[in-house]
Structures are given as C-alpha cells and as structure tokens.
Amino acid sequence: MDPGAHREFRKYTGDAISTLSWDANTGTHIPFRASVSHKHHTWAKTHFSNPELFLQPRTEKEIRLIVNLARQCGKRIVVVGSGHSPNDLTCTSSWMVNLDGFSSIALENSRELQLEVEAGIRLYQLANELEKRGWAMPNLGSITAQSIAGAIATNTHGSSLMHGTLSQAVVGLTIMLSSGESLRCSAMENEDLYHAALVSLGGLGIITHIVFQAVPAFNLAWKQEVVKTPRILDNWKTDLWTRSEFIRMWWFPYSGRSIVWSANRTEEPLRERPHSWYGGWLGRFSYELALYFSTWFPWLTPIVERYVFSMQYRWEEGPAGSAVQKSQDALTMDCLFPQLVNEWAIPLEKGPEAIQRLQTWLDGDKGNKSGIPFSPKGIYVHAPIEVRVADTTVQAEKPWLDQSCQTGPTLYLNATLYRPFLKNPPEWERYYNAFEWLMKDLGGRPHWAKNFISTSREEFWGMYPKMKDWVELRDAVDPHGMFANDWLKRNLLGDEDDTELTQIKEQIGKT
Ligand SMILES: Cc1cc2nc3c(=O)[nH]c(=O)nc-3n(C[C@H](O)[C@H](O)[C@H](O)COP(=O)(O)OP(=O)(O)OC[C@H]3O[C@@H](n4cnc5c(N)ncnc54)[C@H](O)[C@@H]3O)c2cc1C
Incomplete structure (x- = not known):
C-alpha cells in the first residue's frame, strides 16, 4: 500500500x-x-x-x-x-x-421489460437504451435532461390521468447509506425504505441503482388547439382531462385563451412537428429581448405575451398544429429561457376555481373578489401558466413524500416567470406570495424542486401525514x-x- x-x-x-x-x-x-x-x-x-x-x-x-x-x-x-x-x-x-460517470446498464430482464440502471443515467440516455430494445418510458415530463435518480427524488411528473408520477416506473432501487452499506429495496424488500426513497430529496443516502419498468415503444399522435379559457373551464368536468392518454393545458392569462395539447397512441406513420416561431433564433431572441425590456416597462408584458401567442399559435380558436412522434419526442417540449417556477399540486376539481381567482387577481381584482390578500398592482406575469394532471391513486406503490393528492386526481399549476438574459422580472416575490396563498387556500402542496418561497417547516409537517415517519426513518438510516x-x-x-x-x-x- x-x-x-x-x-x-x-x-x-x-x-x-x-x-x-x-x-x-x-x-x-x-x-x-x-x-x-x-x-x-x-x-x-x-x-x-x-x-x-x-x-x-x-x-x-x-x-x-x-x-x-x-x-x-x-x-x-x-x-x-x-x-x-x-x-x-x-x-x-x-x-x-x-x-x-455511473450511468450504465447493470442488468436487463427482457421478459419483464425491466432494466436495472446505474442511477446517474440521464432520462434521454435511458430513453435511447429503451428504444434500442423496442421499449419506452411509460410517461415523461417536459424534458429528458434529468438523471433518473434526480427526477424521482423530487417526484417529477408528466401530464396524464392514466399515470402517476415518474416514480411509478421504479420497481426497485439500491441505496448506499451513510454507513457505507448498500440496501436493495422494493415493494417486497425493505418496503419502508423503498417508499421513503421513491421521493428522497437526496436525504436518505446515495441511490446507486434503479430497476426501471419499461413498456413497449409507442408513438403518439398529438394535436394542439387554441381554446378560449372560459370554454375550457366549462368543460372541466366532462371529458377535458380524460379524452386522451396525455393532455396538458397552457394558460395565457393576457390572451383570454389557452392551448389544449392532447396525445394518444397511434400506428400512423411519423409526421414532423409544425414550425415553432420561437424555436427559430429570430423569434427566440426577439421574445427574450422583449421580455428583457419589459422588466423596465412591465406594462409591456401583456402586449408582448399577446404578440408571441399569435406568432407561435394563432389568435382564432381552432387547431394550431399536430404531429406524430415517438413518445419521448412528443411529450418533451422547448422550455425556452432560464426561469423561476412555482408549481403546486391541488385537487383536480379545484382547477376552475384556482384559474378564475388567479385570473381575477391578475386582471386588477376590483373589490378583492379573488380573496387573495396581496395587491396585484404593478404585477405582470409571464405565460403560459402550465396546467397539468396526474393520478397517483392509480400508482400501486406510493412515495411517502408524494406531493400529489392521495384521494383523487391531481392538478398541477406551474407559475413560470422567465429570467430574460438572467434578469428576474420585477415584483416576482409578491406574485409568488399571492400565488402560494391561493394554492394553500385550495389545499395545495408545492413541487419539491421548485421556487416556493412562503412555506414553513410547520406547514410542510401539516401537509404530509407521513412526514414524521419519513424523518424518523431518515434519522435511523443516517x-x-x-x-x-x-x-x-x-x-x-x-x-x-x-x-x-x-x-x-x-x-x-x-x-
Ligand atoms: C426546464 C425544466 C423542465 C422541467 N420539467 C419538469 C416536468 O415536466 N415535471 C416535473 O415534475 N418537474 C420538472 N422539472 C423539475 C425536474 O424534473 C426536477 O427538479 C428533477 O429533480 C431534476 O432532476 P436532476 O437530475 O437535475 O436532479 P437535481 O436537480 O440535480 O437533484 C434533485 C434532487 O435529487 C437528489 N439526487 C440526485 N441524484 C441522486 C442520487 N443518485 N441519490 C440520491 N439523491 C439524488 C438531489 O440530492 C436533489 O435532492 C423541470 C425542471 C427544468 C429546469
């Protein structure tokens, strides 16, 4: 030696x-x-x-x-x-x-469509490995840059009422504890640790391996439609969220409109995405520049947002593009610029109330009809506000710190604020305080990874019946x-x- x-x-x-x-x-x-x-x-x-x-x-x-x-x-x-x-x-x-550097395939079980992967693998690498085998991930969020361990650690979700969150596909994992010991866990082995580690926030140990349950590869035929937001709210309880396997809504509060994006499995031949205005350098640069100017002249924001909406989609209601793509290409999207994001999970049925009250507040809130105890004066926000869904009641194994609703489908509202050329928009904290107040009023819980600013430790403990168990287990294993x-x-x-x-x-x- x-x-x-x-x-x-x-x-x-x-x-x-x-x-x-x-x-x-x-x-x-x-x-x-x-x-x-x-x-x-x-x-x-x-x-x-x-x-x-x-x-x-x-x-x-x-x-x-x-x-x-x-x-x-x-x-x-x-x-x-x-x-x-x-x-x-x-x-x-x-x-x-x-x-x-620890991101290879450790084991393959072709009969069960399972791959055991080293936990540093990024989702796009995993998707490529699955594709080579004719498999795919059952569900995805907006991007595939995350590592698999990081994605599940904060309970990353996509948008589908037929799926839970990404951790639904994790049927087993191995975690190295602070003692140096490695423990395998699953629904059958070290169950408590498994349920605690499905959303671990990095707090239990180093997840070294993940057993991922894939599905046969599938293509998605998707379409997006311009719909006036009040019409969407009217249809909320009918088939809005159930008519397609994957569905999400992008709400543009200054346009009075939203995009409803929906996708179903198909055998149709692949067909490219339509042209994206801000996918090109000129559209992208001019959008970012306009947002940058708006940080000095915030009242410009609604004008910018309406202009961008009509360039990217169309102003009239109706179809605004469609494509047929491999699942991982269809489900992911261009998230544009660096951003602050504040996303909360609330019961799906509270969606119309949440959107109406926030819209009222953003429109000036005369007579404080929204009930939000913060002034909207001088607040201008970016679009879209993402509206997505999941249903973790369909998920057999539930993470203890799952922020979605435990008794029914979940709606996620994501208040995005771009940081044009890395500059924060003015008054973003007042907007987020108001948004969070409303989300709490509707029984919401924040996404673990995002920029929540007003939730205290006591509130977190009140929000999660399993918090005490999680903390006790954490202290025991670390x-x-x-x-x-x-x-x-x-x-x-x-x-x-x-x-x-x-x-x-x-x-x-x-x-
Ligand atoms: C542009 C963009 C788009 C996004 N889209 C979505 C979306 O559609 N849906 C959604 O829900 N979220 C979304 N997110 C949030 C993102 O999915 C989560 O923040 C995710 O946790 C990031 O994964 P990561 O690999 O970057 O992990 P990091 O951010 O690096 O880490 C996250 C947590 O995981 C822990 N961790 C990482 N690796 C391990 C390991 N091996 N063992 C133990 N703990 C570990 C870290 O300690 C930390 O606590 C998005 C974020 C961005 C920036």
Whole structure:
C-alpha cells in the first residue's frame, strides 16, 4: 500500500484516504475523482454554491470510498443529478457527488421489460437504451435532461390521468447509506425504505441503482388547439382531462385563451412537428429581448405575451398544429429561457376555481373578489401558466413524500416567470406570495424542486401525514447526518444539530 496515495486530497480527508482507498482484492488504491474548484449552479442560474470537493465516482467502490471518507471526516454529502431542480436543493459548501460517470446498464430482464440502471443515467440516455430494445418510458415530463435518480427524488411528473408520477416506473432501487452499506429495496424488500426513497430529496443516502419498468415503444399522435379559457373551464368536468392518454393545458392569462395539447397512441406513420416561431433564433431572441425590456416597462408584458401567442399559435380558436412522434419526442417540449417556477399540486376539481381567482387577481381584482390578500398592482406575469394532471391513486406503490393528492386526481399549476438574459422580472416575490396563498387556500402542496418561497417547516409537517415517519426513518438510516443538508434542515428537519456528524466534527476540531 502506498501511504501517500491521493496526497493532493489529504487537506480535505486527512490520512484516512490512503488507508480507506486501499483495495486488498486488487492490490491497488480505489480512485478518488475529485475536483476542488467546481462552481455549481442550478440550470436557471438562480442558485450557486462552491462545494469543497466535487466528486464524480465511476464505480460502486468509488462511491463507497467517498461515503466512508465523508463519515470519518464529518463531511456532509449532497448528490447532484443534472442540477435541473430550480431551488437550492442541490447547493452545498461540503462535498457534492455527481453520478454522470455511473450511468450504465447493470442488468436487463427482457421478459419483464425491466432494466436495472446505474442511477446517474440521464432520462434521454435511458430513453435511447429503451428504444434500442423496442421499449419506452411509460410517461415523461417536459424534458429528458434529468438523471433518473434526480427526477424521482423530487417526484417529477408528466401530464396524464392514466399515470402517476415518474416514480411509478421504479420497481426497485439500491441505496448506499451513510454507513457505507448498500440496501436493495422494493415493494417486497425493505418496503419502508423503498417508499421513503421513491421521493428522497437526496436525504436518505446515495441511490446507486434503479430497476426501471419499461413498456413497449409507442408513438403518439398529438394535436394542439387554441381554446378560449372560459370554454375550457366549462368543460372541466366532462371529458377535458380524460379524452386522451396525455393532455396538458397552457394558460395565457393576457390572451383570454389557452392551448389544449392532447396525445394518444397511434400506428400512423411519423409526421414532423409544425414550425415553432420561437424555436427559430429570430423569434427566440426577439421574445427574450422583449421580455428583457419589459422588466423596465412591465406594462409591456401583456402586449408582448399577446404578440408571441399569435406568432407561435394563432389568435382564432381552432387547431394550431399536430404531429406524430415517438413518445419521448412528443411529450418533451422547448422550455425556452432560464426561469423561476412555482408549481403546486391541488385537487383536480379545484382547477376552475384556482384559474378564475388567479385570473381575477391578475386582471386588477376590483373589490378583492379573488380573496387573495396581496395587491396585484404593478404585477405582470409571464405565460403560459402550465396546467397539468396526474393520478397517483392509480400508482400501486406510493412515495411517502408524494406531493400529489392521495384521494383523487391531481392538478398541477406551474407559475413560470422567465429570467430574460438572467434578469428576474420585477415584483416576482409578491406574485409568488399571492400565488402560494391561493394554492394553500385550495389545499395545495408545492413541487419539491421548485421556487416556493412562503412555506414553513410547520406547514410542510401539516401537509404530509407521513412526514414524521419519513424523518424518523431518515434519522435511523443516517445517524451521522451525512445527508441532512441545509435545504432539508431549513425546510423539513429543523436546525437542531444533534447528530453524530456534529460530534465527529467537534472531535476533529479538538484534535
Ligand atoms: C426546464 C425544466 C423542465 C422541467 N420539467 C419538469 C416536468 O415536466 N415535471 C416535473 O415534475 N418537474 C420538472 N422539472 C423539475 C425536474 O424534473 C426536477 O427538479 C428533477 O429533480 C431534476 O432532476 P436532476 O437530475 O437535475 O436532479 P437535481 O436537480 O440535480 O437533484 C434533485 C434532487 O435529487 C437528489 N439526487 C440526485 N441524484 C441522486 C442520487 N443518485 N441519490 C440520491 N439523491 C439524488 C438531489 O440530492 C436533489 O435532492 C423541470 C425542471 C427544468 C429546469
């Protein structure tokens, strides 16, 4: 054994790195792939952090070495997938672990259409692997840039009442705990850990493997239609959300209109998407520039939004484009510019009330008919506000921290605010406070990954009957507090720092 192995990292790990990295089976030192100058930021560049070490392990042994060292040195670990969570869930000044280099196929079960994958695999890589086998993901959100572990960690969803969230396809997973032990879990094995880890917020350990349940590949015939928003609300309770397998609505509050996008499986030949005005550089640049000017002259926003709506779709009601595409191409979309997003899950039947009250508020709210106790004066918002659905009551195995409704279908309302050239629009916090007040009034719960600003720890505990179980299990599997990061402490765990990790830190401080 070379006692000087990994000398460059001793400043961070002490001598432990030489002994712990020694692999007697191979007679070599396990690689410790660390960078000391990594600058982390979220996709929308809303949050930044400088981790002490940025670690990109490529094998399970390398992951275990990191965990064992972190425990010995009293370090916290935050795992980051693709960094697409809009809030600061992934920020840390301690050790940041990324599994981009741990993303291969571990096992294939062709009979059951299941793939066991290393958890750093991105959704687009997984979709490609599935496609090679004639399989597909049953459901998807708007993009495929996320890692599979990151996507399920915050309960990423798509838009379909015939599906739950993406975690529905995760039939098993392996998690490495702060002890260095790896536990496999599923509905049959370590069930509690499985249900807690389906939405783990990175707080239980490092998910290293996921068993993914695929479906036979399918194509989707989709169409989008311009419909006046009040007409959609009138049809809410008929077949609006059930007439297609996948359906979503983009609500444009300054246009009086929405787009209803719907898709069903088909055997028709593939047909390209229609031209997208803001898919071209000129449309995209002029839209972003107009939004940028609107940050100084916010009253321009409705004019910009109406213009963009008519360029991208059409002003008259009726069909506004269709295509036939592979499922992963059809379900994903262009999310345009860096953005703030605040998405809440409310009961589906509350949708019309939510949209009407928010529209009233955005229209000036004379006489405070919306009931929202914040002034709408000077507030101008971006479009669309995304309106999507899921039904996790169809999901056999429910994550304990599933934010969707437990007794019926869920509506997700996503208040997007673009950050043109990375500039926040004015008064965004008042808008989000008002929006969140309304969502809470309607029994809502925020999407874990997004930019909610007014929800306290006490409120989260009140929102989740399983929160106590989740926190107790978390403390039991991570007595070292290695995965109790700042975000979790602020939002769920509290600031009490009585974990074993603190004691280790204190001991290190004394030596
Ligand atoms: C443009 C855009 C579009 C989006 N569209 C949708 C959408 O349609 N529907 C939706 O619901 N959400 C959507 N999101 C949110 C996104 O799906 C989630 O934030 C998702 O968690 C991001 O995955 P990630 O790989 O980037 O994970 P990160 O953001 O990097 O991490 C998220 C969480 O996962 C944890 N984590 C990551 N890897 C592991 C691991 N191996 N083990 C344990 N914990 C881990 C992290 O610690 C963190 O807590 C979108 C976000 C953006 C920016």
